[in-house]
Amino acid sequence: MSTTTQWLDDEEARAWRAWIDLNAQLSARLNRELQAASGLSIADYEILVALTDDDVPDHSLRMYELGERLQWEKSRVSKQVSRMEARGLVVRRHCADDRRGAFVDLTDAGREAIEAAAPGHVALVRELFFEGLDAEQVRGLGRFATSVLARLGER
16 A cells, blocks of 8 residues: 655645754753753753652652653663762662662752752743743643644554
């Protein structure tokens, strides 16, 4: 069975390229600013946010759960946790029920780091991403993201 590729039209191609560029530039800028202000990388911050989510009891997640939340490969999670563990932000705890499994626990230093970094990071996100958008644009962005995420979840 042969299929014919439906190429992006000019408007779709411009929108897609703008999205790719926006994502790359925004991620790089947020990472640079976060590191300069707090010493945390975006990867550090994402793990700390995951561990401080309201639905995470005792600020502890299994390594595989952390990977699923962040959509990271197992090796990336392991390497990042090792780097953060060396700095005292998290600790790895072996799972009694599964000898191959481990938990990642937030430390007091990790909690202090996220609490210190979050206000400046949120202010930067507001400045770079939301400033200049009206309420309807923000709602539209939310609908757009939810729609794409739903299609991704179907596959």
